Structure formats: structure tokens, C-alpha cells
Amino acid sequence: MEEGLRERKKRETRQRIADVAMGLFLQRGFDNVTVAEIARVADVSVNTVFNYFPAKEDMFLDRSEAAEGMLAQVVRDRRPGETVVEALRRDFFDALDTGDWRYGMTEGSDMFARRVRESPTLVARLQVLDVERELRLARELADATDADPDDLTPYIVAAQLCAVVRTLTRHFAVRRLAGEDTALIVADIRGHAERAFDLLERGVGDYALRWPETGPTAPTPPTPRRDHAQVPGQPG
Template sequence: MPDSPTVGRRERKKAATRQAIADAALELFLEHGFERVSVRDIAERADVSTTTLFAHFPSKEALVFDREEEVEAALTAAVRERPEGQGVVEALRAHALRSWVQLASDPRLVRFTELVDQTPALREYGERMWMRHADALSTAIAEELGREPDDLACSALARFVLQVPTLAKGRRDPRATVETVFDLLTRGWQSQLDAEGAGTDSLAS
């Protein structure tokens, strides 16, 4: 049964409030530095109460990584919802080209990266999120291929894929960088499959 117009408006309002808080936080962090900005400062800039802020974000660090749940959901969906006949590596290549090339070319990425690199609390939080994404992606790959959840090859692929945005950042041609990395991954996966005596259509083709 479809949502009522009232529910739809409520969800849109919640999303708009969340985005306004995240935007205000990033603006203040870039202007003054993470440590010098308080949660109250952010709430005032976004014109919300601190209670409302914490209803949307569990911590100050989470304000910087406000899209991480979407990032993780998109990664796993790229694997689980790939077209019939498309291998896992090629599905992840398509996702990277669709989602990460534009990001790597965004000039705001430099300031964001500097903010994270210069703030120990954000570096630590970012590393935890990276590992969470790697675990989720590895699990999705293993499930799709009928392998054990802790399969080493699936874990390695997930971690290599998540390095692609870092490798593409600042490159003159991010798209070519993504293609090069996935060409290498495809050949590596084929070698791994050949060594196991597995079929060639489950991953790369």
C-alpha cells in the first residue's frame, strides 16, 4: 500500500532537515576546523535544536560522514542487483564509473580530505567506516558467489575495490584510472579462478 501524502511530506521534511544539518556542519568545520566547532554551533547554523541534531546523527564525527549508509547500501546493491549475466567485478566497475569518477573530479574533495586527514578523530572514524564497508561488501560478494562469509578472495576484492576512490583522487583522468584498476582486478580474479579450477563466468564476465 503506497504511503499517504502526509507520510511522504514527513519523510521529505526529515531528509531536508538532515541535509541542512550536515551542510551546516561541513561549512563550519571547513571554516573553523573540526575541534573548534561545537554541536551547539552546528545546531544554531542549521536552525535546529541539539536534540533534533542528535536525532539525525549519533555523534559529531557522523556529521562529516553523513552519506556513509547510502554509500554502503549502493555498494552492496551493485553486487546483489547486478544485471543477469554480469560478473561481480564488472558490476563493481560500473558502479565505480557511475558513482566515483564524478566525485574524484569534485574540487571540494580536496578540502574535505584535508579536513579528515588533519583531524585524528575523523581519521579514526573514517577508518572504522572503511572497514565496515569492506566487511559488508565482502559479505555480499561471498553470498552472491556461494562462498564462505570469511572467504579470503572475497575480502581481498572488497578491500581493493574500496581503494579505487583514493587511487582516482587527483588524477588527470579519473575514469581511465578506474578502468585500469578494474582491468588489473579482472585479470587477478581470472588467475585466482583458474587456480581453483572454477568457472570463468561467475566473477569477471
């Protein structure tokens, strides 16, 4: 119980620092806020701040670890009989329906995007986050398909999946920054996302399909789809 209490207090302190920092960043801009100011408002020492956050941008991106591993987790948790594209489609629309933050399509995301645009440090950091997210997804795909170390397929598929997510998220942010209504954008995003995932299905198809477990009560594995575009001159 003592260890649990200690860990809980640590989490609460970290969250308080992150909340205070984000409030100041959104109000005044990332580059206009110092770590000393954050420490003072959060009622902790500067050293305590750095104990939890090695750099100032870590406070702005305090969910970076979850964001970097998000798509890899979607692949890891895909259902039996589900392809990676189907899993990503399902997770994307779940976030859209519930208003979850993980794809950046929520109220207040325009302020987040505006502060990022104002700061070269944050722009660079988000680029690193994107690269790491794609790499972690590629490694998960490689594990899921038992790919040869020289096989570039997991990295090519990861690049396509991340490009779709990045494009949809950027489209939402640009329209919010232009002052458009969130509900209207989300309604349009649905159509764009369906089209994007349909394109991925035709291109990536059944790659990394998770087969149901075998056994006396397991369902028969589904026949792999052949929904790729027909090659001219070849039989359908």
C-alpha cells in the same frame, strides 16, 4: 498524506543540519566547530541535532550509510552476464563521467580531504567506514556465490576490490591537495583505473559472474573466460 508530510519535514530538517554543519566544518575545521554552534545556525535545539546525528562526525559523514553499502550495492545490481569486476568498472567510470560524489572525485573533494587530515577523530571514523564497506561487500559476495561460511574467498576478493577503489580515491585526493587541475587528474585517473581493473580481471576473473536467467527466451550463458596468466610449463 499526514505521515508523508511528517517524514518530508524530518528529511528536510536532517538535511539542513547536515548542510549547515558541513559549511562550518569546511570554513573553520571540524574540531573548531561545536554542536551548539551548529544548532544555533540551523535554528534547532542541541537535542534536535543529536536526535538526527548521534555524534558530531556523523554530520561530517552524513552519507556514510550510502558510502558503506555502495560497493555491495554494485554487486547486487550487476547485470546478467556481468562479473563483479566488470560491474565495479562500469560503476566507477559512470561516476567519473557524471561527476558523482560516490568515489570522491569531484570538485571540492580536496577541502573534504584536508579537513579529514586535520582531525584524528575523522581519520579514525573513515577507517571504520572502510572496514565496514569491505565487510558488507564480502557478505554480499558470499551471498552471491553461496559461499561456505568457512570460505575466505569472498573476503579476499572484497579486500582486493576495496584496495583498488581506495588507492584511486587517495591518488585523486593527494593531487587535488597539491593544487592540480581536476580535469587533468580525472584524465590520468582513467588510465590508472583501466590498468587496475585489468589487473583485477586477470586475478579475480569470473568470480561471482551473474548468469543470465534460464528460459525459452534467455540468451545462452557465456562461456567462462580463461584470461588468467598461463602457468609456465602448462599448455595454453
